[in-house]
Amino acid sequence: MDKIIGYIEENFDRFVNELSDFLRIPSISNDSGDKNEIYRCANWLVEHLDRIGMQNVCVFETNGHPIVYADWLNAGRDKPTILIYGHYDVQPVDPIELWENHPFEPVIKNNKIFARGATDDKGQVMTHIKSIESYLKVKNKLDLNIKLLIEGEEEIGSPNFEVFIKDNKKLLECDYVVISDTAMYKEDLPSICYALRGLAYFQINVTGPNRDLHSGSYGGCLGNPINVLAEIIGKLKDENGRITIDGFYDDVIEISQEERQELAKLPFNKNEFMKELNVNELNGEIGYSPVEQLTARPTLDCNGIWGGYQGKGAKTIIPSKASAKVSVRLVSNQNPDKIAELFTNYVKKICPNTVNVDIEYLHGGYPSITPINTKAIRAAAKALKRAYNVEPVFVREGGSIPIVNLFKKHLNADSVLIGFGLPNENAHSPNENFDLKNYLNGIKSCSFYYNELASL
Amino acid sequence: MDKIIGYIEENFDRFVNELSDFLRIPSISNDSGDKNEIYRCANWLVEHLDRIGMQNVCVFETNGHPIVYADWLNAGRDKPTILIYGHYDVQPVDPIELWENHPFEPVIKNNKIFARGATDDKGQVMTHIKSIESYLKVKNKLDLNIKLLIEGEEEIGSPNFEVFIKDNKKLLECDYVVISDTAMYKEDLPSICYALRGLAYFQINVTGPNRDLHSGSYGGCLGNPINVLAEIIGKLKDENGRITIDGFYDDVIEISQEERQELAKLPFNKNEFMKELNVNELNGEIGYSPVEQLTARPTLDCNGIWGGYQGKGAKTIIPSKASAKVSVRLVSNQNPDKIAELFTNYVKKICPNTVNVDIEYLHGGYPSITPINTKAIRAAAKALKRAYNVEPVFVREGGSIPIVNLFKKHLNADSVLIGFGLPNENAHSPNENFDLKNYLNGIKSCSFYYNELASL
Numbered sequence: 001m002d003k004i005i006g007y008i009e010e011n012f013d014r015f016v017n018e019l020s021d022f023l024r025i026p027s028i029s030n031d032s033g034d035k036n037e038i039y040r041c042a043n044w045l046v047e048h049l050d051r052i053g054m055q056n057v058c059v060f061e062t063n064g065h066p067i068v069y070a071d072w073l074n075a076g077r078d079k080p081t082i083l084i085y086g087h088y089d090v091q092p093v094d095p096i097e098l099w100e101n102h103p104f105e106p107v108i109k110n111n112k113i114f115a116r117g118a119t120d121d122k123g124q125v126m127t128h129i130k131s132i133e134s135y136l137k138v139k140n141k142l143d144l145n146i147k148l149l150i151e152g153e154e155e156i157g158s159p160n161f162e163v164f165i166k167d168n169k170k171l172l173e174c175d176y177v178v179i180s181d182t183a184m185y186k187e188d189l190p191s192i193c194y195a196l197r198g199l200a201y202f203q204i205n206v207t208g209p210n211r212d213l214h215s216g217s218y219g220g221c222l223g224n225p226i227n228v229l230a231e232i233i234g235k236l237k238d239e240n241g242r243i244t245i246d247g248f249y250d251d252v253i254e255i256s257q258e259e260r261q262e263l264a265k266l267p268f269n270k271n272e273f274m275k276e277l278n279v280n281e282l283n284g285e286i287g288y289s290p291v292e293q294l295t296a297r298p299t300l301d302c303n304g305i306w307g308g309y310q311g312k313g314a315k316t317i318i319p320s321k322a323s324a325k326v327s328v329r330l331v332s333n334q335n336p337d338k339i340a341e342l343f344t345n346y347v348k349k350i351c352p353n354t355v356n357v358d359i360e361y362l363h364g365g366y367p368s369i370t371p372i373n374t375k376a377i378r379a380a381a382k383a384l385k386r387a388y389n390v391e392p393v394f395v396r397e398g399g400s401i402p403i404v405n406l407f408k409k410h411l412n413a414d415s416v417l418i419g420f421g422l423p424n425e426n427a428h429s430p431n432e433n434f435d436l437k438n439y440l441n442g443i444k445s446c447s448f449y450y451n452e453l454a455s456l
Numbered sequence: 457m458d459k460i461i462g463y464i465e466e467n468f469d470r471f472v473n474e475l476s477d478f479l480r481i482p483s484i485s486n487d488s489g490d491k492n493e494i495y496r497c498a499n500w501l502v503e504h505l506d507r508i509g510m511q512n513v514c515v516f517e518t519n520g521h522p523i524v525y526a527d528w529l530n531a532g533r534d535k536p537t538i539l540i541y542g543h544y545d546v547q548p549v550d551p552i553e554l555w556e557n558h559p560f561e562p563v564i565k566n567n568k569i570f571a572r573g574a575t576d577d578k579g580q581v582m583t584h585i586k587s588i589e590s591y592l593k594v595k596n597k598l599d600l601n602i603k604l605l606i607e608g609e610e611e612i613g614s615p616n617f618e619v620f621i622k623d624n625k626k627l628l629e630c631d632y633v634v635i636s637d638t639a640m641y642k643e644d645l646p647s648i649c650y651a652l653r654g655l656a657y658f659q660i661n662v663t664g665p666n667r668d669l670h671s672g673s674y675g676g677c678l679g680n681p682i683n684v685l686a687e688i689i690g691k692l693k694d695e696n697g698r699i700t701i702d703g704f705y706d707d708v709i710e711i712s713q714e715e716r717q718e719l720a721k722l723p724f725n726k727n728e729f730m731k732e733l734n735v736n737e738l739n740g741e742i743g744y745s746p747v748e749q750l751t752a753r754p755t756l757d758c759n760g761i762w763g764g765y766q767g768k769g770a771k772t773i774i775p776s777k778a779s780a781k782v783s784v785r786l787v788s789n790q791n792p793d794k795i796a797e798l799f800t801n802y803v804k805k806i807c808p809n810t811v812n813v814d815i816e817y818l819h820g821g822y823p824s825i826t827p828i829n830t831k832a833i834r835a836a837a838k839a840l841k842r843a844y845n846v847e848p849v850f851v852r853e854g855g856s857i858p859i860v861n862l863f864k865k866h867l868n869a870d871s872v873l874i875g876f877g878l879p880n881e882n883a884h885s886p887n888e889n890f891d892l893k894n895y896l897n898g899i900k901s902c903s904f905y906y907n908e909l910a911s912l
Contacts, residue, residue, distance in 0.1 A: 223737070301675045398675060
């Protein structure tokens with residue numbers, strides 16, 4: 001390994017330049033992007049993977065943006081096969097006026113590289129690619145079998161990814177999936193994410209009278225859609241922060257005492273957290289710590305609301321309609337479709353007959369959890385410790401990464417999530433950046449990880 | 457009186473033509489209007505009032521649109537003096553595509569005249585002017601003293617009217633104010649409005665974290681501004697439809713048993729009312745009938761709400777801010793400023809410390825009530841019966857007409873509200889119209905009313 005680590009250090013300046021080249025391509029995947037740039041980015045990857053010695057490098061067309069695939073499978077059948085997943089597409093750049101440099105002209109300041117996609121996910125994808133290169137250049141081979149899958153629609157919800165996996169089960173067969181698209185818990189604290197929350201997202205539409213009415217002439221005996229919607233939302237949680245939907249918690253796996261002790265060790269600083277968000281007080285489900293509330297317990301939040309007059313001053317109407325977006329985050333073993341049914345039934349039950357209510361189930365995603373005592377996870381912990389010289393922490397992520405469930409469902413493979421980003425690197429925001437210290441340590445971590453996995 | 461009634465009938469076709477001329481002037485008072493047309497309309501009135509024989513006809517400039525004044529005060533000191541109030545400005549015409557004729561090119565269909573301002577308030581103003589003309593032409597005099605005050609800013613909240621009254625108390629001195637700017641309870645049912653509700657209008661602004669946050673990463677321990685706002689709104693009324701603000705009902709005068717019996721006689725058809733609005737069920741404050749809830753009891757309604765994501769599909773954010781417009785309608789003897797204080801204190805009390813709340817008091821207006829046993833009201837009832845040959849009803853109006861309080865406050869004069877419009881004449885909406893039957897009966901009613909008042 002010393003030679004590999006030496007190669008990484010010797011070639012790191014070039015690795016940074018190559019990451020810059022990758023970042024210069026504006027591979028925005030949503031409608032504000034240019035499809036030609038998506039293809040240019042996929043082709044850049046193909047050429048690069050060819051050059052470092054990957055095999056079977058190819059581009060798979062989908063109904064949307066192409067998926068880049070490559071592999072190196074000569075390590076032998078007794079060695080494990082891992083599937084590394086990443087994405088080359090990036091978020092839009094708006095509001096562009098808040099960027100200090102052009103989002104596609106990378107700039108290095110304070111040993112951080114600033115560009116759209118730096119931490120999410122081009123920088124992290126490159127930790128694997130540069131690690132693979134280092135093996136192939138130094139040892140002329142890998143110690144395990146690697147399949148690399150880099151998609152171009154992650155930022156728009158991977159609409160064509162499940163079909164691709166289903167159609168290519170044999171090609172993608174693997175022992176573990178490795179994903180580097182999450183953040184470290186904090187600086188200098190390498191982290192392994194072992195659980196993700198699921199999601200069920202709804203729109204509630206309330207309709208009252210058939211037109212907007214004068215609130216003077218009609219106020220007093222009508223169900224007002226905004227008032228009713230507010231009452232419904234107010235009844236979705238109780239004063240203990242518990243979600244009141246009948247049966248909502250039935251399938252929730254309680255956090256074990258052992259896990260609670262582990263989560264309690266995470267360096268969560270409540271005062272810093274509140275100060276950073278400028279809030280006076282936290283609340284949440286009674287009986288759980290903020291870390292547990294943020295990652296290991298289900299939640300319910302309104303994501304948007306609208307109805308009636310939103311302009312300046314006073315307009316005295318009873319509006320005909322009001323709507324809200326409401327989402328719940330789920331934990332194992334909750335099923336988003338079952339939750340959708342419970343949610344719909346409950347809202348219909350509590351909605352008064354003075355108005356009509358309609359509930360749209362917009363989106364659902366399963367929660368996931370990986371046992372932390374598997375060989376693959378233990379190997380990841382060892383690798384991170386070797387690279388960072390710090391014992392890594394095991395964290396849950398409050399958000400959702402739906403592809404983790406797709407890999408489990410279609411390939412029966414658990415995912416190992418080792419992220420090299422930092423929480424304050426502005427993923428999805430202006431001035432996105434990636435710390436070059438973590439780029440370097442990330443490449444080393446990947447190399448140690450391949451080494452650990454090979455000797456399982 | 458027979459000669460006067462005869463004159464009205466003989467000249468009615470001309471009266472309709474003159475109303476058409478008045479309606480042709482697009483005297484829109486808000487920013488979408490043309491100030492030149494406002495002046496043209498005021499001057500049209502001046503010329504017309506001069507021609508029928510009114511005296512001291514003049515235009516008072518204000519900081520906004522001019523006020524037209526005229527009087528005829530030769531009836532003698534032993535005769536009452538009435539101040540007739542109306543307005544010559546009209547609402548904007550949008551959405552103009554829904555009009556069947558151009559809003560300022562009057563068309564007569566089914567004995568109704570269609571144009572902006574037909575019922576609100578030019579047609580009703582003309583009932584008085586044409587009645588005065590009839591007296592002056594037939595008898596060469598009036599039997600009582602009349603002051604006529606026609607303003608040009610009613611549709612924008614009469615921002616300069618109070619100053620004008622305060623500055624001209626002597627000029628405006630009177631025994632009663634007569635206003636024809638309301639609607640009859642239904643067709644062929646002449647109505648006298650004796651009570652108006654007041655208003656207090658608020659905007660509630662809730663601020664949580666200092667920026668929009670990812671609802672996955674941050675959901676679970678933060679006060680979500682939309683959820684909190686919804687909870688606040690949900691706590692403003694209880695399950696009996698009672699407003700829960702501490703002290704809110706302290707100054708409310710309960711409806712007397714006698715008045716409740718009168719209100720119960722009004723031909724309110726609950727099923728027709730619900731069908732017309734397409735609602736399945738009414739509710740409101742328990743213990744009161746819909747008519748009472750609509751006019752004689754205070755109410756609380758959200759007039760608008762907004763926050764977070766309002767677009768298509770799903771966006772998983774915890775928004776930084778959410779706001780709502782909330783108004784309460786008040787009844788005697790509630791004081792809007794006191795209610796504003798109670799409202800503000802209550803909302804602050806129930807708002808959790810997880811967010812910041814700010815309450816703007818946008819607008820307040822006092823409720824008003826006139827005893828129905830006064831001479832002026834009894835005279836109005838007699839006059840309406842003579843014109844319509846139907847016993848008039850006494851109604852409360854759920855909306856607010858703030859000038860009624862200004863006349864009481866500064867001139868110590870009660871207002872008599874006799875309206876000749878109908879509820880379905882589309883005031884403020886496309887295809888506004890005024891039934892010519894009520895134009896004719898209105899002119900006759902005014903004439904009988906002057907006659908009744910003169911013999912008090």
